Amino acid sequence: MAKKGLSIGKKAAPFRLDSTQGIKGLEEFKGKPLVIIFLRGTWCHNCQKQMPELNEYYERFLDKGVNLIAIAGQKLANIKDYAAAKGIKFPILSDETREVIKSYEVFTPIKWDSFRIAIPSTYIIDENQMIRYSYIGENQADRPSAKEILEVIDTLSIVSDDSGSIQEELPVFLANMKSTLEHVNTSAAYVTKSVEGNLHNIEGLKKASQRNYEHLEGAVDNYQKKSSELNEFSQQLNATSDEFTDIQQMNDQLSHNIQTTRGLMDELISMTNVVNDMSAVISQISKQTKILALNASIEAARAGEHGKGFAVVAQEVSKLAHGTEESAGSITAQLQAIDEKINQSFSSFATFETTMNTVRERISVNSAQILTISDGIKSIADDSLQLGEELNQIKDSQQHAQIDLSQIQEIETTINSEVNDILHDMHYHVDQLNALDERMKKK
Numbered sequence: 001m002a003k004k005g006l007s008i009g010k011k012a013a014p015f016r017l018d019s020t021q022g023i024k025g026l027e028e029f030k031g032k033p034l035v036i037i038f039l040r041g042t043w044c045h046n047c048q049k050q051m052p053e054l055n056e057y058y059e060r061f062l063d064k065g066v067n068l069i070a071i072a073g074q075k076l077a078n079i080k081d082y083a084a085a086k087g088i089k090f091p092i093l094s095d096e097t098r099e100v101i102k103s104y105e106v107f108t109p110i111k112w113d114s115f116r117i118a119i120p121s122t123y124i125i126d127e128n129q130m131i132r133y134s135y136i137g138e139n140q141a142d143r144p145s146a147k148e149i150l151e152v153i154d155t156l157s158i159v160s161d162d163s164g165s166i167q168e169e170l171p172v173f174l175a176n177m178k179s180t181l182e183h184v185n186t187s188a189a190y191v192t193k194s195v196e197g198n199l200h201n202i203e204g205l206k207k208a209s210q211r212n213y214e215h216l217e218g219a220v221d222n223y224q225k226k227s228s229e230l231n232e233f234s235q236q237l238n239a240t241s242d243e244f245t246d247i248q249q250m251n252d253q254l255s256h257n258i259q260t261t262r263g264l265m266d267e268l269i270s271m272t273n274v275v276n277d278m279s280a281v282i283s284q285i286s287k288q289t290k291i292l293a294l295n296a297s298i299e300a301a302r303a304g305e306h307g308k309g310f311a312v313v314a315q316e317v318s319k320l321a322h323g324t325e326e327s328a329g330s331i332t333a334q335l336q337a338i339d340e341k342i343n344q345s346f347s348s349f350a351t352f353e354t355t356m357n358t359v360r361e362r363i364s365v366n367s368a369q370i371l372t373i374s375d376g377i378k379s380i381a382d383d384s385l386q387l388g389e390e391l392n393q394i395k396d397s398q399q400h401a402q403i404d405l406s407q408i409q410e411i412e413t414t415i416n417s418e419v420n421d422i423l424h425d426m427h428y429h430v431d432q433l434n435a436l437d438e439r440m441k442k443k
Contacts, residue, residue, distance in 0.1 A: 005105050005121060005136040012036075012125045013103040017093040018076050019069070020083045024091055029067045031127050033158045035149060038106050038121040039072040039092075042082035046120065046140050047072075051088055057146035058090045066153060073098040073118050106136055122149060126158045195416040202409050206402065213398045216391055223388040230381040237374040244367040251360045258356070265342055272339050279331040286325035293318030 006013065012034075016025035026034075037054065039047045054068065061068045068090045072079060076094035083092055093100075098118075101107045106121040120143045124133035133152055135144050144152070296314030 004119065005134050006123070006131055008131050008134060010131050012123070012129045012131055013100070015071075015093075015095075015100040015103070017071070017095055017100065019091040019093040020076075020080050020088070021091040024069065024093055026129065029069075029125075030129055033066045033127060033153065034125045034129075035061065035066060035068045035153075036104075036123040036125065037068070037070040038101065038104065038118040038123075039070050040117055040120060040140065041072050041074045042079055042092075043074075044140070046143065050120075050143055051092075052086060054090065054146050055086070055088050057150065060150060061090075061146075064150070064153060069093060071095050071100055071118070073101050124149070124153060124156065124158070126156075132156050132158060192416065195412055199409060199412050199416065202405055202412065206405050206409070209398055209402050209405065213395060213402070216395045216398065220388055220391045220395060223384050223391065227381050227384040227388060230377055230384065234374055234377045234381060237370055237377065241367055241370045241374060244363055244370065248360060248363050248367065251356060251363065255356055255360065269339065269342055272335055272342065276332065276335045276339075279328050279335060282324055282328035282331070286322070286328055289317055289320060289324065290322070 012026060014026045016023065018024075037050070039051070041047060042051075051070065054070070058068055070090065070092045072092060073095050075096055079092050079094055082088070095101055095118075098107065101118045104121070104123070106119045108117050108119055120137040120140060122133075122135040122144055123131055126132050133156060137143055293314045296317065297311055300311030300314055
């Protein structure tokens with residue numbers, strides 16, 4: 001049986017088409033069984049094999065009171081040429097627009113939807129124009145033979161028999177119907193069981209989805225908390241980094257002050273050197289004054305009585321020279337002490353400056369590291385927010401899936417109910433057929 005085509009038990013789709021024997025419509029064949037053969041076209045190799053065979057058995061179809069027609073999706077002129085050349089006696093209808101092929105759901109789209117080629121198919125329609133049999137080929141060569149179609153017609157018991165053999169065929173018909181209904185009954189039971197299993201699986205899926213939703217909701221809350229904590233930590237690190245920046249600026253200012261003090265100390269040392277030079281000059285003058293006083297004393301001694309006054313002057317000059325020398329020595333000693341203290345202070349300041357430079361460098365490095373850490377934490381916070389948004393999307397998706405599953409469950413429940421109704425109807429029909437079979441046996 002085919003996967004396409006109209007289902008058995010449905011009303012045949014009406015049509016009215018031009019044919020090799022004039023206009024033909026479905027209504028014209030009402031009251032007698034009708035076999036409809038859908039052809040790909042008179043150009044089709046397999047169709048060219050099938051049509052002569054149908055033509056050979058055409059009289060047997062008519063003898064059984066069954067009409068036979070074929071429908072092809074091509075121009076009537078081409079069909080007439082072929083039918084005339086091959087002597088085809090049964091009508092071949094032209095469905096050039098392929099609307100009938102579409103209505104019987106036996107078409108194959110090619111390139112665009114408006115162009116359809118019929119799948120090789122066979123329908124048997126009873127006198128009430130209900131579809132009693134359909135065969136849709138799986139490929140171009142998959143077609144029932146004319147003999148097989150006649151055998152199916154006999155099995156369906158849709159042909160009236162003037163000899164009164166209906167009484168013999170009725171039990172066979174009942175047996176076939178019972179077998180068919182039992183098969184449907186088994187299929188319905190299987191479908192029911194499958195649907196129940198699906199409902200159970202869907203219920204489990206709903207519970208699992210609900211659990212996932214709760215877990216995801218908790219994860220989203222945790223990530224939001226972590227994100228808030230990371231943001232606070234990042235703000236603290238930024239504040240600490242600002243403090244280190246201030247300390248670095250203060251250190252730069254202190255270093256600048258030290259450099260200024262060092263310049264002043266250099267100037268003081270220069271001034272001390274000048275005073276030291278002056279002290280050296282005073283010492284030199286003192287030495288020369290001593291020599292002058294000594295010479296004056298010698299000359300006063302030579303002058304005798306007349307040189308006493310000069311001797312006094314020489315003595316005073318000698319005392320002055322001695323005092324000047326002592327003062328110069330004292331100044332030199334003091335200057336040397338000052339110079340030593342200044343050198344010590346300079347050495348201390350140089351050490352302090354080196355230390356402060358080291359501290360500044362370390363603060364600078366630590367500040368850069370803290371900034372890097374701060375940027376990293378900010379990045380983590382951003383990633384956490386992004387992950388939180390993705391989890392929110394997953395949560396929303398889970399909610400939609402929950403809704404979809406609920407809808408599926410409702411549909412499955414409806415299907416289950418409908419299948420149960422079908423199963424109930426099948427049981428009812430089986431009971432009726434059994435009763436009919438019993439009545440026939442009594443006769």
